[in-house]
Amino acid sequence: MAAPLRFGLVGYKFMGKAHSNALSRIPMFFDTDRPIQRKVLCGRDAAWAGEAARRLGWQEVETDWRALVAREDIDCVDITAPSNVHKEIALAAAANGKHIFCEKPLALNLADAREMLQAARKAGVRHQIGFNYRFAPALVLAKRMIEEGRLGKIFHVRGSFLQDWIIDPEYPRVWRLDKAVCGSGSLGDLGAHVIDAARYLAGEFASVTGMSRTFVRERPLVERMEGLSGKAAQGAPRAPVEVDDATGFVCEFACGAMGMFEATRFAQGHKNDMRIEVNGEKGSLRFAFERMNELEYFSAQDDEGLQGWRLIQVSEGVHPYWDKWWPAGHVIGFPETFCHELYEFIQCVAQGRECVPSFEDGVRCAQVMEAVELSIQRKAWVDVDSL
Numbered sequence: 001m002a003a004p005l006r007f008g009l010v011g012y013k014f015m016g017k018a019h020s021n022a023l024s025r026i027p028m029f030f031d032t033d034r035p036i037q038r039k040v041l042c043g044r045d046a047a048w049a050g051e052a053a054r055r056l057g058w059q060e061v062e063t064d065w066r067a068l069v070a071r072e073d074i075d076c077v078d079i080t081a082p083s084n085v086h087k088e089i090a091l092a093a094a095a096n097g098k099h100i101f102c103e104k105p106l107a108l109n110l111a112d113a114r115e116m117l118q119a120a121r122k123a124g125v126r127h128q129i130g131f132n133y134r135f136a137p138a139l140v141l142a143k144r145m146i147e148e149g150r151l152g153k154i155f156h157v158r159g160s161f162l163q164d165w166i167i168d169p170e171y172p173r174v175w176r177l178d179k180a181v182c183g184s185g186s187l188g189d190l191g192a193h194v195i196d197a198a199r200y201l202a203g204e205f206a207s208v209t210g211m212s213r214t215f216v217r218e219r220p221l222v223e224r225m226e227g228l229s230g231k232a233a234q235g236a237p238r239a240p241v242e243v244d245d246a247t248g249f250v251c252e253f254a255c256g257a258m259g260m261f262e263a264t265r266f267a268q269g270h271k272n273d274m275r276i277e278v279n280g281e282k283g284s285l286r287f288a289f290e291r292m293n294e295l296e297y298f299s300a301q302d303d304e305g306l307q308g309w310r311l312i313q314v315s316e317g318v319h320p321y322w323d324k325w326w327p328a329g330h331v332i333g334f335p336e337t338f339c340h341e342l343y344e345f346i347q348c349v350a351q352g353r354e355c356v357p358s359f360e361d362g363v364r365c366a367q368v369m370e371a372v373e374l375s376i377q378r379k380a381w382v383d384v385d386s387l
């Protein structure tokens, strides 16, 4: 039997749980070339990390990621801590010859993202970024259909990611609103996914110009917070918010298509509303993550008088990843996207192949985001490749 791939996980909350869940379920549904071991979970507080390790099925605990990445009995380091520590952990993991899976956005900025890519390349380790939305079977099918030429020349790409969880001005300034920890607000958190999905379907961004708003400029501080919902104590000290609450931008793709994008946490009624639509000369495709088992398709080649949007139920054995899951129509959801991405990562490590999406995709995404930010500062168009 092949030697197990021994994982070390940094972080154990939202994404830590999603990755632990995926690593525990992959062997139930997928055949991997090497077995998976959930070896060490790393969190700064020994008691909390110990409790998390017990619940999430990890064998051991470390309280310092430096100790984790130096361990000889770890093959892969999985980073699910906030963005401000991604680079430091990834550089150390690469220096120790560990394969790296890192959550998005890759880093606080483009320069740091590039440093991570260079370090992973230099060390010759596998590297993958957590753009899990592109692992929804419907988006994999959409890409396949575009590659088959079903849309022809692409004219428009329209992407949005809308949420509504920080509209209350008393909502605390959690790490996702602290520029030093997250780098950017809606753009890096939500925009990154939709930028990646657009690159996946339509290719590289050429130039961008955007606008952004911070609607609530000061918020109360909290000491510790679980998940996304929480309240600050009465009279808690307040701190400025220096990241975008909402960012929108228009762009041109290298293929000549026009793009329009929006990322916000201020769209009342929208919970995790990630959408992307592509319009080409022969047809259109549209996807909405909250209905992730479906892909809408319009073909201008259908018979006259019988044309219209068709709803493809992407839940049959012929669809990407479906032969691993359930009978047709027994739908899957958000957690399974993590199974798909980590299954690919494991197979790439086991087979010595380049991962996709890699840190290079993380760098490309960071380049688009930095171009958007620069365009906002300059009130001008910015060529993405000039950065």
Ligand SMILES: NC(=O)c1ccc[n+]([C@@H]2O[C@H](COP(=O)([O-])OP(=O)(O)OC[C@H]3O[C@@H](n4cnc5c(N)ncnc54)[C@H](O)[C@@H]3O)[C@@H](O)[C@H]2O)c1
Residues within 6 Å of the ligand: 010, 011, 012, 013, 014, 015, 016, 042, 043, 044, 065, 080, 081, 082, 083, 085, 103, 104, 105, 130, 131, 132, 189, 227
């Ligand atoms: N792919 C997705 O859909 C998705 C969704 C949410 C978040 N994310 C990304 O995942 C990352 C984590 O986000 P989250 O929502 O899980 O955050 P979270 O606040 O729920 O969890 C962060 C974890 O990191 C730990 N941590 C923080 N600093 C640390 C340090 N210095 N050393 C060790 N552990 C540390 C915390 O204790 C916690 O366990 C971010 O980069 C975020 O952008 C991705």
